Amino acid sequence: MPTYIDPIDHILAGNRTYQQHTTQCDPDAFTNLAQGQAPDILWIGCADSRIPETTVCHCKPGDIFVHRNIANTVHADDLNAASVVEYAVTHLKVKKVVVCGHTKCGGANAALGDADLGQTLNTWLHPVRELRRRHKIELDKLPSDDARSARVAELNVQQSIEVLKQHPAVKRAVSERRLTLHGLIYDIGAGQLKILDDSGSKKTTGLWSPN
Amino acid sequence: MTGKEEIKEVRKYLQQSHDRIFENNKKWAEEMRKKKPEFFTDLSAGQAPEYLWIGCSDSRIPAEAITGLEPGEMFIHRNIANLVNNIDLNVMSVVNYAVRHLKVKHIVVCGHYGCGGVKAAMTPKDMGLLNPWLRNIRDVYRLHQDELDAITEEEAKYDRLVELNVYEQCRNIIKTAAVQQCWAKNEFPVVHGWVFGFSDGLLKDLKFDHEGQLKEIQKIYNLTQEQDG
Numbered sequence: 388m389p390t391y392i393d394p395i396d397h398i399l400a401g402n403r404t405y406q407q408h409t410t411q412c413d414p415d416a417f418t419n420l421a422q423g424q425a426p427d428i429l430w431i432g433c434a435d436s437r438i439p440e441t442t443v444c445h446c447k448p449g450d451i452f453v454h455r456n457i458a459n460t461v462h463a464d465d466l467n468a469a470s471v472v473e474y475a476v477t478h479l480k481v482k483k484v485v486v487c488g489h490t491k492c493g494g495a496n497a498a499l500g501d502a503d504l505g506q507t508l509n510t511w512l513h514p515v516r517e518l519r520r521r522h523k524i525e526l527d528k529l530p531s532d533d534a535r536s537a538r539v540a541e542l543n544v545q546q547s548i549e550v551l552k553q554h555p556a557v558k559r560a561v562s563e564r565r566l567t568l569h570g571l572i573y574d575i576g577a578g579q580l581k582i583l584d585d586s587g588s589k590k591t592t593g594l595w596s597p598n
Numbered sequence: 599m600t601g602k603e604e605i606k607e608v609r610k611y612l613q614q615s616h617d618r619i620f621e622n623n624k625k626w627a628e629e630m631r632k633k634k635p636e637f638f639t640d641l642s643a644g645q646a647p648e649y650l651w652i653g654c655s656d657s658r659i660p661a662e663a664i665t666g667l668e669p670g671e672m673f674i675h676r677n678i679a680n681l682v683n684n685i686d687l688n689v690m691s692v693v694n695y696a697v698r699h700l701k702v703k704h705i706v707v708c709g710h711y712g713c714g715g716v717k718a719a720m721t722p723k724d725m726g727l728l729n730p731w732l733r734n735i736r737d738v739y740r741l742h743q744d745e746l747d748a749i750t751e752e753e754a755k756y757d758r759l760v761e762l763n764v765y766e767q768c769r770n771i772i773k774t775a776a777v778q779q780c781w782a783k784n785e786f787p788v789v790h791g792w793v794f795g796f797s798d799g800l801l802k803d804l805k806f807d808h809e810g811q812l813k814e815i816q817k818i819y820n821l822t823q824e825q826d827g
């Protein structure tokens with residue numbers, strides 16, 4: 388019979404394993420981390436539990452600065468995300484800003500329907516629902532709800548990038564030190580990241596080609 | 599180096615740092631599939647995380663990695679200095695979705711010693727766009743001014759402010775209608791306050807007294823009774 392483990396004890400035990408394992412691999416790991424951070428990448432992703440950015444990118448602590456919210460949405464009037472961007476771009480001087488959407492996104496799915504999610508979530512998802520309206524003809528042609536949801540996720544990433552381009556810190560960094568913005572989609576069923584072709588400044592610089 | 603060569607070097611570096619992410623991702627997906635062939639198919643069926651994590655954006659604290667959890671187990675919000683502000687639609691949407699729709703059992707607010715956000719907030723300087731966000735941390739200081747002013751050693755004062763900030767954010771979560779109403783019906787979610795330390799890589803439980811604090815808070819912030827209609 389499986390014994391019941393308290394979920395909080397479970398993650399505290401997980402933390403002890405992580406600490407021991409990290410120290411075994413590199414005895415100076417924590418001393419080095421304590422010195423500070425200098426991440427190259429700011430990741431704006433979905434709060435969805437299935438996409439732990441550092442894990443799916445097989446990166447190490449210290450590599451990726453992170454903001455995660457419902458459906459990786461960037462609103463022009465959202466001070467939370469704007470503060471993260473300001474700190475990452477102006478103070479940490481990250482080199483890349485990534486917006487990562489994903490297939491099977493609860494936020495994108497919800498935006499395809501009209502269910503009342505309560506005032507808070509209705510307001511938050513409003514710009515995503517607007518995408519459905521603006522791209523109705525294209526979306527209607529798609530064969531399934533899964534395909535429509537995946538397409539809305541892509542459109543939402545592009546919309547977030549457009550908003551980010553207007554952020555004063557981003558504008559400055561793009562012109563002064565060639566900061567670049569990139570859209571990604573994570574395929575939950577395959578565990579793989581895909582870059583959106585027409586996102587960011589990829590086309591013009593040719594910098595980002597995964598192959 | 600001439601300017602042109604420099605640009606070339608920078609481009610090469612950027613290309614490499616970018617390629618690394620995709621190569622790593624492929625490697626990781628292959629490894630997971632080898633360990634458990636149905637891993638990704640199971641994940642695409644949906645998520646049912648038990649935990650909501652509200653942590654700092656700091657790159658050194660990937661929540662899942664430091665708690666040993668796998669994809670699918672923890673819903674995540676990360677912002678500057680792990681703040682929960684009641685008029686912030688962003689964090690309120692996350693709490694709402696996690697509590698009302700995903701029905702998480704635990705909410706963890708995790709701060710960390712050496713937090714750049716907390717440090718910035720205590721710098722006597724105009725931080726521009728960051729001012730309104732960091733104001734929340736200065737307010738935490740004011741709420742606990744007597745205790746903090748009494749600490750003479752700077753480092754210790756700063757560590758304590760990190761802890762008190764976590765405490766106050768835990769209280770802010772309890773002030774939401776979503777948490778109070780869900781608790782009244784189900785006796786979950788339980789709110790926890792933790793601090794991560796780089797010196798030892800360990801999580802410290804601040805032993806936030808969820809039930810005691812809820813009672814205290816509801817003297818003023820009671821939103822248990824649901825909206826009409």
Ligand SMILES: [Zn+2]
Pocket residue numbers: 433434435457458459489491492493494495
């Ligand atoms: Zn999502």
Ligand SMILES: [Zn+2]
Pocket residue numbers: 654655656678679680710712713714715716
């Ligand atoms: Zn921090």
